[in-house]
Structures are given as C-alpha cells and as structure tokens.
C-alpha cells in the first residue's frame with residue numbers, strides 16, 4: 262500500500278501524537294476500524310500509529326496466511342464480522358461492512374463459500390487484512406500507519422509520561438499511548454509439564470506440552486507409530502488434520518472415506534469426557550439474540566458484592582438452559598410433548614422437574630445437563646472394540662442430530678449459552694464474580710461446557726474423524742484417561758476400557774492455561790517484573806497462593822499496576838486480560854457484540870488521549886526497514 266500523508270513521526274514535530282499497538286491481530290484491526298469511525302469527530306488529527314507484530318498485521322499469528330491451508334476456521338462464514346451493525350449499542354458511528362461470507366462472495370473466493378461453510382484460516386487472513394487496509398484508508402489524511410514486522414521486547418515509562426516501546430532489532434518507538442493486544446500469551450511449562458518433559462527426555466521419549474497446534478513441529482513423529490493425544494477439542498482437530506491429510510492422505514467419497522498415504526502415525530485420542538466436542542449445528546432457526554430469564558441484567562446490576570458461582574450463578578444458568586430447551590421443544594415440536602407449556606413452565610420455574618418424563622416421553626428430547634456434559638460417566642465397556650464402536654456411533658448420532666432441525670431445542674440451548682456468556686462477561690466487568698470463581702468456573706468449567714456444546718468442530722471434521730478411524734489412523738482411548746510413564750514408554754489407560762496403550766510420543770492437545778506469571782513474552786515479563794502490570798492473585802480456601810490468573814485492567818481497559826493504579830495511557834485487551842469482553846472469538850453480526858462495544862469504547866478513549874496529548878512528547882523514529890503502508 263502506498264504511503265501517504267505527512268512525513269514519518271520522529272521528525273520532532275511537536276503536534277504529532279503517537280499510538281503504538283503491540284500485536285497486530287484481529288483485536289488491533291477492530292480497534293483501528295473503530296478509531297477510523299470516530300477519528301474526525303474527536304479531533305485527533307496529527308497521529309502516527311505503529312503496529313508491531315512479527316506476523317503480518319491483520320491476521321497476526323493465529324490468522325497468518327503462512328500456515329497449512331488445510332486448517333479451517335471454527336466459525337461459519339456468516340457468523341464472522343469485524344463491523345458494527347444496528348444491533349451494536351455504542352457511542353461511535355455505526356459503519357456497516359461485509360461479514361466474512363459477504364466479503365468472500367463478493368470477491369468470488371475459490372472454492373466458493375456458503376453461509377454455513379467454514380473458511381480456511383488462509384481466507385480469514387485475507388478478510389482481516391482487507392478490513393485493516395480499509396480502516397487505514399478511512400483514517401483522516403493527516404494520520405499515518407506504520408507496520409513493524411518484529412516483536413516488541415519491552416515498554417518503558419519515561420519521566421515525561423511518554424512510553425518507549427523497544428523493538429527486537431533495537432529500534433525504539435516513543436509513544437503517547439500504548440495498546441497491548443498480544444492475544445494468547447505463551448507460557449513456561451507448568452511443574453507437571455516440566456517433569457513430564459524431563460522424564461520423557463531421560464527415557465528418550467517425546468512429550469509435546471500444550472501449544473498452538475499450527476506452530477508445532479510434528480515432523481519427528483514417525484509413520485505408523487502410536488501417538489497418545491490428551492484432549493479431544495479443537496486443538497486435537499488441528500492435530501488430526503496435520504498428521505492425516507497433512508501427511509499426504511486423501512479424503513474421497515465426499516469426505517466419508519480416507520485413503521492413507523502411509524506416512525501417518527496412529528493417533529490414540531482420549532480426554533476427560535472421552536468424546537469429541539459436539540459438531541456445529543448444520544441449520545439455523547430464524548432468531549436473533551435471546552434474553553436470559555434467570556441470570557438477568559437486573560440481578561447483575563442490582564446490589565453489590567460477589568455472586569457465588571456454584572450456589573448462585575450455576576443454578577440460574579442451568580435453569581436458563583433448561584428453559585430454553587423445553588420452550589423450543591414445546592413451541593416447535595408440540596407433537597413430542599404432553600400437556601401444556603404454561604403448566605410445564607410453572608413447574609420449571611419452581612425448580613420441579615419431576616413431571617419431565619410424562620411431559621416429554623422420548624428421552625432424546627429431555628435436557629439433562631449432567632448427562633450432556635459427561636455422556637459416558639461411570640460406563641464400563643467389555644473391550645476396546647466395544648468402546649470404539651460405541652464412540653463411533655455416538656459421533657454418527659451427533660452428526661445426524663446436529664444437522665436435523667427436528668432437534669432445534671439444541672439450537673435454542675446454543676443461543677441461550679451465548680446469552681449466558683454475555684451475562685457472565687457483564688458480571689465480571691462489574692466485579693460481581695470473584696477472581697477465583699472466574700478462573701475455576703467461568704473460564705474453567707463453564708467455558709469447558711460452552712466449548713464442548715457451542716464451539717465444536719465443523720461437522721465435516723467429525724465425518725473426517727470417522728473416516729480416519731475406519732482407516733485405522735485415529736483410535737479412541739476412552740474417558741478419564743490416565744497417562745503413566747513406565748518401562749520406557751508412555752502408557753495410557755481408561756477406567757472404562759480394559760487394556761493399555763503404549764507409545765513413545767505424548768501430545769497435550771489444548772491451549773496452555775493462561776498464567777501471566779509464567780508468560781515468556783518479554784514485554785509482559787518486563788512490565789510485570791517491574792510492577793507495571795499486575796495479575797490476579799488467587800488463593801485457595803486455606804489462603805495459599807494459586808498459580809494462574811490473567812492481567813488486570815480496569816473497566817476502561819487501562820493496565821493496572823502492582824500498586825493498584827491504572828496507567829492513564831497504557832491499554833490492555835484480549836484473551837490474556839481479565840474480563841476482556843468478547844475475547845473468546847469474532848463478533849457475530851446482529852448480536853450487539855461485547856467485543857465490538859468494548860473496542861468502540863476504547864477507540865474513543867484513545868482518540869481523546871491523542872487529541873489532548875501534551876506537546877512535549879517527541880515522536881517515534883521508524884527504522885528504514887519497516888514497511889509503511891500508509
């Protein structure tokens with residue numbers, strides 16, 4: 262993109278304000294879009310924006326173009342937008358723009374994508390870059406945006422209030438305002454992972470701790486060897502793709518049969534549940550966002566103090582999900598119910614579920630959160646073949662059910678889960694959930710259930726799982742798996758399935774649990790070490806400190822320091838930041854996305870700061886090596 266506008270910052274121009282983004286992923290793209298929407302209204306007219314990221318800005322690390330084209334997004338194309346629409350309640354102007362589906366259709370992206378398709382990460386990379394380029398173009402002419410294709414290694418505070426962002430190549434950017442939008446932070450291995458790494462090294466085995474799957478070097482895993490995989494979620498799906506098709510195998514017969522290349526290992530997968538996440542729904546009900554009935558805004562906004570997750574919030578969540586399921590069943594499929602909705606609803610509201618078997622005769626139509634969460638809890642199988650057959654049937658049944666609008670109650674539960682998630686975010690932002698409950702329950706058990714039910718793989722991936730299983734490339738370990746290291750190999754077992762499986766490689770297939778204290782990123786480590794950033798300090802009931810926790814920011818996303826003060830010109834957003842709205846994914850059109858609202862709010866704060874900037878702060882000095890795209 263041609264550079265335009267005024268000369269580079271750092272020329273000593275006293276009226277040029279400087280904004281530095283550390284991280285050029287989707288969060289930064291959306292912030293820039295929101296900044297562009299309000300820039301002329303808020304009068305910040307001489308600004309240089311630096312975007313620092315070792316990966317190309319737009320996609321950043323997760324959505325970079327340079328990764329296997331076999332990897333897909335996990336959202337349908339119509340469910341991804343970077344733009345505000347009339348549903349978004351924010352102060353900045355609404356500037357509509359295309360969803361991923363509309364963008365890909367207009368550009369006639371190959372292969373063509375339907376609304377309900379899952380684009381490759383490569384395609385999403387293009388969309389993000391396009392949104393970024395549009396936002397840059399929409400900024401006032403006097404603004405300049407400079408991309409630095411490298412890491413930031415520290416952020417220092419100067420006495421005059423400016424911040425100095427140090428780059429890996431030694432360049433320095435002097436900033437009036439800094440936004441840290443660094444996404445998922447890499448972390449040192451936990452003690453358990455460390456000891457597994459050490460024990461594996463001693464025994465000559467390979468242990469792969471939790472990581473971003475696309476970044477793993479899997480080339481050392483030999484063909485035909487068993488590999489144990491702990492985790493049956495999305496990281497597993499990526500792994501299955503990279504070790505299957507990524508090794509040259511091919512799906513034929515519309516993805517139902519797999520022709521191995523012979524270079525694949527044998528992937529033995531297990532987890533606590535023992536089953537893969539539910540497939541994404543293959544149909545849509547014509548509904549917009551739904552409202553919670555029990556876990557309401559009124560409850561969250563009234564009163565003060567924390568609401569206990571297990572005793573207060575969880576029963577309300579369960580009630581909302583149960584109500585959503587049965588309301589849809591009674592409304593859309595009354596032939597499968599007995600008696601009227603009104604009396605059934607009254608019983609539900611009173612917490613009385615005793616009438617469910619009579620009112621809903623088919624067990625497949627009943628909502629049992631415990632059973633949904635742990636479908637094979639306590640089950641024991643005769644032998645491994647029996648277990649693997651049952652699991653394959655379970656996946657087939659899931660694929661049928663998730664594609665069948667006759668089970669639209671599942672879709673109602675999905676919508677309600679999103680609404681509940683929004684309520685929990687609000688409760689977090691209002692300080693109504695304790696730090697410990699947040700980590701243990703909101704980000705632990707609830708997010709686990711949410712991912713299992715609402716954020717599973719595209720159906721086609723489960724079809725591929727079955728095909729890989731039939732070809733002998735993927736095998737199933739069982740629920741509640743246990744891994745030991747003995748006699749020179751990893752040994753996997755499940756209480757539900759007789760026998761053990763031995764392997765020389767063990768992979769933990771999930772993202773690392775956030776722990777700011779263990780972050781390897783030099784910016785976060787430096788700021789945290791000097792007390793310029795803080796993380797929640799969590800304690801067990803007996804008062805001993807717990808590991809884990811996210812970075813702290815105030816309600817305006819200003820970084821909080823160890824002394825509790827909020828830095829007026831340093832902002833923190835994204836999945837490693839406490840209570841960060843919408844950090845779990847892209848905004849859905851028509852859903853008043855919390856992420857878009859938060860970005861709009863922060864963008865306007867940034868503009869206010871840039872407009873008011875003290876003229877004493879000198880500009881930044883871009884290196885001649887950086888790419889300027891405006």
Ligand SMILES: Cc1cc2nc3c(=O)[nH]c(=O)nc-3n(C[C@H](O)[C@H](O)[C@H](O)COP(=O)(O)OP(=O)(O)OC[C@H]3O[C@@H](n4cnc5c(N)ncnc54)[C@H](O)[C@@H]3O)c2cc1C
Pocket residue numbers: 283284285286287288289313314315316320321322323324333334335336411412413414442443444445473772782783784834835836844845846847848
């Ligand atoms: C594998 C994976 C798949 C996902 N799929 C989906 C999906 O299908 N749908 C969905 O809605 N959500 C998905 N998500 C959720 C995802 O969090 C968001 O889509 C989004 O990427 C978050 O944007 P972000 O900008 O906050 O963080 P990121 O995308 O992580 O971007 C942060 C950027 O900061 C950069 N950075 C970090 N430290 C530094 C530093 N010191 N110096 C310079 N740059 C730095 C990184 O290189 C990175 O580019 C997925 C997440 C993962 C991990």
